[in-house]
Structure formats: C-alpha cells, structure tokens
Amino acid sequence: MSNHPVQTVSTSNDKYKVILAVVAVISGVAAFYILANQAGWVRVIALLVGLFAAVGLLATSDLGRDFVNFAKESVRETKKVVWPTRKEAGQITAVVFGFVLIMAIFLWGTDKFLEFLLYDVVLGWKK
Structure with a gap:
C-alpha cells in the first residue's frame, strides 16, 4: 500500500464558481465604465458589488479555501520569525x-x- 497523497481534481462546480467569479469581476469593471454619466459613488458601488460577488464565489470554492488556508499559514509562519x-x-x-x-x-x-x-x-x- 502506498503512502503517497492523492491529489483530487476539483469538481466542475468549483470550475463554474471560478468562471462566475471572473465574470463578476468583468461585470463590475464594465458597469463602472458603462455608468460613466452617473454619480461617482454609484460607479464605485457597482464596481464593489462585482468584486465582492467574485470574492464570495471564490471563497466557497476549493481554490478559495486553499488560498485562505495558505494565507493563514503564511501569517502563522511570519509570527515565528x-x-x-x-x-x-x-x-x-x-x-x-x-x-x-x-x-x-x-x-x-x-x-x-x-x-x-x-x-x-x-x-x-x-x-
């Protein structure tokens, strides 16, 4: 029996979440420029909504959880220095x-x- 770790391929739902996150970022940026004749705060809110939606989608994917775990480990290691x-x-x-x-x-x-x-x-x- 082998003790080598098995790396699993991410599910298609995770791939869709990442794709939707990219679409959300692009939509937020596009909305920022499409709403050029609106007030500045409206444009910024449209951009932030797209960015927060992308972060939310990524946070629920395996890739996002792995990134958060990596960031936590990095902070923990930095504290040991x-x-x-x-x-x-x-x-x-x-x-x-x-x-x-x-x-x-x-x-x-x-x-x-x-x-x-x-x-x-x-x-x-x-x-």
Whole structure:
C-alpha cells in the first residue's frame, strides 16, 4: 500500500464558481465604465458589488479555501520569525556595505592590473 497523497481534481462546480467569479469581476469593471454619466459613488458601488460577488464565489470554492488556508499559514509562519533589533539590523547593514566596498576596490584593482598587463606588457600599447 502506498503512502503517497492523492491529489483530487476539483469538481466542475468549483470550475463554474471560478468562471462566475471572473465574470463578476468583468461585470463590475464594465458597469463602472458603462455608468460613466452617473454619480461617482454609484460607479464605485457597482464596481464593489462585482468584486465582492467574485470574492464570495471564490471563497466557497476549493481554490478559495486553499488560498485562505495558505494565507493563514503564511501569517502563522511570519509570527515565528525572530526579527533583528534595530542595532543588529544596523550592524548587518554596515557589514554588507563594507563587504561591497572591499569587493568594489578588489574588482577595480583587478581590472586595472589586467588592463596594464594586457595593454602595456603584452600588446605594448602605451596610453
């Protein structure tokens, strides 16, 4: 017997919910532009109705529930992170800038040395 998890294909109802959610968003945006001669608040309400309908439809689908679970897990994992103090962050930043400065000087020096070696010694070109 295998212990591999079985991934199920979402039902056709979930596919229809996602399609209807996309249609709701498109309808809300279309209503916003169709109602161009109406007051601004009417247009915004039409847009929000379409967006909320889409969110409601997606929230009831497997895809929406999976996304909500993922978001909750992400927040939970973020709370576990040990963030550095202001002093530690400043020290780490100083080390990074110092390293970048040393590498820049090293690469500049290497470039100048190779330039001297190639142009002056090998090719005999004098500037």
